[in-house]
Amino acid sequence: MESEQVRGSVDQGDVTRANSLARSVFSDIADKWSLLVVNVLGDRTLRFTELHRSIEGVSHKMLTQTLRRLERNGLVERTVHPVVPPQVDYRLTEAGRDLRDTVNGLCGWARRHLDVIEEARRLHG
Amino acid sequence: MESEQVRGSVDQGDVTRANSLARSVFSDIADKWSLLVVNVLGDRTLRFTELHRSIEGVSHKMLTQTLRRLERNGLVERTVHPVVPPQVDYRLTEAGRDLRDTVNGLCGWARRHLDVIEEARRLHG
DNA sequence: CCGTATCCTCTCTGATACTG
DNA sequence: CAGTATCAGAGAGGATACGG
Numbered sequence A, B: 001m002e003s004e005q006v007r008g009s010v011d012q013g014d015v016t017r018a019n020s021l022a023r024s025v026f027s028d029i030a031d032k033w034s035l036l037v038v039n040v041l042g043d044r045t046l047r048f049t050e051l052h053r054s055i056e057g058v059s060h061k062m063l064t065q066t067l068r069r070l071e072r073n074g075l076v077e078r079t080v081h082p083v084v085p086p087q088v089d090y091r092l093t094e095a096g097r098d099l100r101d102t103v104n105g106l107c108g109w110a111r112r113h114l115d116v117i118e119e120a121r122r123l124h125g
Numbered sequence C: 001c002c003g004t005a006t007c008c009t010c011t012c013t014g015a016t017a018c019t020g
Numbered sequence D: 001c002a003g004t005a006t007c008a009g010a011g012a013g014g015a016t017a018c019g020g
Helices: A003-007 A012-029 A032-041 A048-054 A060-072 A094-112 A114-124 B003-007 B012-029 B032-041 B048-054 B060-072 B094-112 B114-124
Strands: A076-081 A087-092 B076-081 B087-092
Touching (some): A012 B032, A060 A076, A087 A094, A094 B012
């Protein structure tokens, strides 16, 4: 992606690094659950169970995996409170909140093109 | 997503429809290959083989499947020229180009947060 | 409450070979 | 060139049970 920039004034090595990284990040966040988690979290701080309830259809396992991946990419911050029963809070980092704005754009896009999509599905479905 | 809007002035049924549709669209486009195809196509019109060459690592089969799905959702237009050898052109629809702008936002996001992501990966990797 | 591990199923993916 | 069909292996995802 952004292949035009290769010919631009940006440092070549930097661009290559950006491309491959962006690509691997895409692989990590471009899935349904990650996007939904980012959206649901928003500006709030939620516990594991609250997230689980908020995202319909996600399994315990998938939610855990998704949260670990998001944490690994610096999008989500995980806070463990040493109490019994255990309490763990999740919230978006700054990068995560920035991503959420972009994801909101995606939602806006879906809303704007509802009709086109539905018609296309009727035609080709 | 957009759950705040449920309490807003928008028609309730419309919101529900938008949410479930957005969700099913997400499932269809929120994958690596779809996003890459949308990005590579941009404003151009490309043939199957050109796309295949442009997107490193995609198999013949996956590219076909991805293009079918994108067509099914009204993001890509497929034009078959009745010549021998066959020639098939792919280009983004208006909805597709609109999506590409959003996806570009995603690329921009990745570029902006390169350092944060890399550091998070070092820490948690 | 939160997380991990195991098992089992089912889909996805790539390789290959074949049609128009 | 563009697309379909088939097959086998890999991997994702769900259910369940158990540990901190």
